[in-house]
Structure formats: C-alpha cells, structure tokens
Amino acid sequence: MNRGMLWLLALLAAAVMPLVLSSYHVDLATRILIFAVLAMSIDVLAGFVGRTSLCHGAIFGVATYVVIWAMAKAGLPAVPAFLAGVVAATLVAALFGLLAVRTSGVYFLLLTVALGMVVWGICLRWTGVTGGENGLRGQDMRPALLLARENFYWLVLAVAALAAWAMQRFVNSPFGLSLRGIRDSESRMRALGYNVPLHLFVGFAVSGFFAGVAGAMYAFFNEYVSPSSVAMGQSVAGLLMAIVGGVGTLFGSFIGAAAIILLENTVSWYTDRWQAVLGLVFILTMIFAPEGILGTIRRLGAVTRRAR
C-alpha cells in the first residue's frame, strides 16, 4: 500500500469519527485538527528551513483576535472576518519575517520569543481594542449551517486536509527544495546565486499564513480569545506538538497534536498543573526523544532496512 492510500484511509477514518464519537469527543477532535495545522505551520519552518520559531502561537492568536474583533465589534459577516484574520496573521508574519531572516539558529529563536511577547504585551495592555485581561467574546459566530458540531468538524477537517496538502506541495516544490538547501547550507545556496533572505522571508510568510488559518478556525471553535491565546505557552504547545510528531515529517503534527491534546485532557481530569506537566513533557522529549514519535519510527525503519 503506498503512502497516498494510507493518508486517504486516515482521512476517511477521520471523516466518519463524528458518527461514532460523543459530542464532547468531536470537540476534542476538532481542537486536535486545528492545532495540527498550527504545528504543521511551525514544522514548515523548523523541519524544512531549519528555523525553530517561538512566535507562531502569537501569529495564530492575532488571527483569532482579528476574527472575533471583526465579528463582535466591527459587525463583519463570518467569511470576510475569517479572511481578515488570515490576512492580518500573514501581515504580522511578514513583518516578523523581515526581521527574523537576518538571524539563524539560537538567535532566530531568541528573536521570535521577543517578537511573540511583543504581541502578547500589546494584547494585554491595549484594553480599548483587545479587552485586556478579560479578552474578547464572540456570539453566535458560526453560520447556521455550521452550528452542529459535526458539520463544523467536517469543515475543519476539510480545511486541515487542504492545508496539509498545500504545505506538503509547498515543501516539495522547487521553492521548498531551495529552502531545504538553505537549511543544509546557507553559504552554498548563496554561492549558487539564490536570494537567501528573500527565500526565508517568503517561507516565513507562508508558514505564518497557515498559522493564521489555524487561528481563524480557532476563533469560530472557541468564540473567545484572551491574552493567553497569544502567550508564549501557545507557541510552546504548538512547537511541542511539531516536535513530538517529529520535526520534518509534516504529517507527524497530527500525531503530535493528538498526543499533546489528549494528554492535556487526561491530565486536567486529575490536576490543575497542566503547565508543569507540559514543561515536564518538553524536558523529557528534549532529553529522550528529540526526533519525536514519527521521526523515531522512521529512524528505526531506516535502521531495519539497512540491516536487511
């Protein structure tokens, strides 16, 4: 069975899920899909450009804020609000990209932390627009057709599948291949005549676009946004999902998102200390399994193939 068939089967299985799951679990699955898109957008940069970002949670949150603000305060209908959210996130990503392409490695990470926190600080303090600590609440944001949670789930599934396909095409396109070239050796690509900063900038903006798509969907899912949606915790969770799934595997993000969200859900039954558990998972992953679940499976697969 080839890989395409496998993914088609997985998609089918995901599509019939609402028919067998309880409504609570449908919501959980919707959340997993939304965050998988965020994790994939991070993986586009981390796995294929070699730049680990810690501001994608903020880009995601910008889209959420803009969508809810556009609907609750500016009175826009759902579709234009969705688009406005995605555009805003892409613009913020482009602005961040302009700065971030100047750096690499740990400096890149450091800078993205700072940039993400600037967004968080603004959302917290700019009370007139963002509602400050109280956040913004939307009401009846979903169009009538999407009120049933199954319908909303199917739409999110379709968007997530489309986004996954688009990102897969992006990283395997000639442009994506030159990004991988930059990941492996920036100086070589520059010597070959590639415009490295431009490539990085476009890569960052595209990745931010998909984070924005995830954030805009989250707005309709949650109908509420507060500074914690743009805080570092959000970026950390997204990155952890990408890492647990396996950096550079792209579709591993679905596994990573499922693992982290199901863990969060289970832990929350027993204790309020989810942040500590999240931190602990991060520490343990870094020490024991930095390639993540799918990465480890692939490595083991490669080892057995070589042994044969």
Place this chain on the structure above:
Amino acid sequence: MGMNSFQLLNGLTFAALLFVVASGFTLVFGLLRIVNLSHGALYLLGGYIGYSTATATGSFGLGMLAAMLGVAAVGLVLDQGLLRFVRGQELRQVLLSLGVALVLNDLALVIWGGDSFTVPTPELLFGAVPVLDTFYPKYRLFVLGMGVLVFVLLWLLLNHTRLGALIRAGVDDPEMVEASGVNIRRVFVLTFLLGCALAGLGGVMGGAFLALYPSADAEILVFSLAVVVIGGRGSLVGAAIGAVMVGLLNTMGQVWFPELAYFVIFGPMAALLAFRPLGLLGRAV
C-alpha cells in the same frame, strides 16, 4: 525629548534592574552558548524567595542573599541534573530551558499563589530625597546604585581576576582553554551559577518596586532578550548600553502611549537587526 527628570530617573532605575537581570543572561549565553529561557522564571523565583525571607526575618539584605543562594542552588540542579544530557546541542538546550521555565512558574504558582506581592524595603530606604529638580524615592535610587555596583563588580571580575580571564578565554575558544590544562567545565558551572544568582538578585530588586505576580517572569524575560539582542551576546558593556536604551525607551513609551508601550522596544531591535544582526558589541563565533 519631552521627558522630565522624574521620568528620566524612572527610565534609568528600570535600566539598572534590566542590566542586573540581563547581565546574568548574557554571561551564560556568551560563555556556555545556552540561551536560558528559564531566566525569567528564575527572576520570579528569586523575587518570591526574597519576599518570603524578607517578611519572615524583616531584613531586606537577608532576602537578597537568600534569593541569590536559592536561585543559584536551583541553577546547580538545573545544570547538573538536566542540561548535562543535552550538552553542546544549542537548540535542545534552549527548548529544555523553556520546559524548565514552565515547570518553575507552575511550582511558584502552587507555593505562592496568584496574588501579587511586593518585597518589603528596609526603613532606611523609605521616603524620597531631592534629586535634580524633583523628589525621588530613595529605594529606586538604591536600585540605580545596585545596577552600577553590579556592573563595576562584574567588570572587575571579568577583567582583573583569573576567573574572569578564564571566562573571557572560554567565550573565545573553550577547546583551547581546556587544552591548556584548565578545567573549563568548572568555569562553566561557576558562570552558570553566577548568572542564576544575578537573576535571583534582580528578582528581589525588581520585586520591591515592580511587584511579583505569575506573569512577571515573561515581562522581564522579553526585556532581557531585547537587551541582549541589542547589546550582543556575552558583552557586559553591550548589556549596559542595551539596558539603558531599553529602559529609557520603555519609560518614554509608557508616557506617550501607555497601551502600546511594549511596541517601542520593537523599534531599536528592528533597527539593530537590520544593520548589526549580532548586536552592538556582539562578535561572530
């Protein structure tokens, strides 16, 4: 620039606090190549330890001492217990320290709760004194003095002691230092502990005029990152210049557009990255 001397002093005292926190960060970053994202959490932890000690004993000095020792002890556990597994792998170290930050914050929330605290200052530092053309709180002048003192002590340590010479040599070429028979690991551990202690000291200093609350760590961390991005990795003077710039800009921002104050530190960072990606005094490795 439309700032009165009161605001200027506010900016400078904030800069002094930022310098104390960021100098620890930049030392560790410069020598060990570790971007310690738990630095903010260590600051907050130091503040809480200082608060508890100072309220229990009534002595601000003891509070500072306890915070420095306590946070250095946490640093020792962090370095020997966790970071040793990911030595030499920059990205994994950073992400691990991020995990540590989450855990420490949550622990602090369990122990001290979500209320905001202010470290009690000694009576000696109550009240205000006339400075320039205004009256200014004594305690904030004390913070300014501490910032200058820490700068002088660190400068003396780095430039006039054997340990300082080893640290500077280690920043440039750790293998060469090791090859000349020095146990560079010990220098690394000492520097790391010093960096942590500075975060703890900053926590007490800041905790007495900025208050301590669960997200204070993130706020101080972003300012410290800005200071280091501006000043350059591992540079003490760079950290001082960066701290003054960020401190003054932040105060101006708060005066002119309080809701968007965060945005003003964005400007100098952007400008610097455009022209000097390694920071004002940073050097390529």
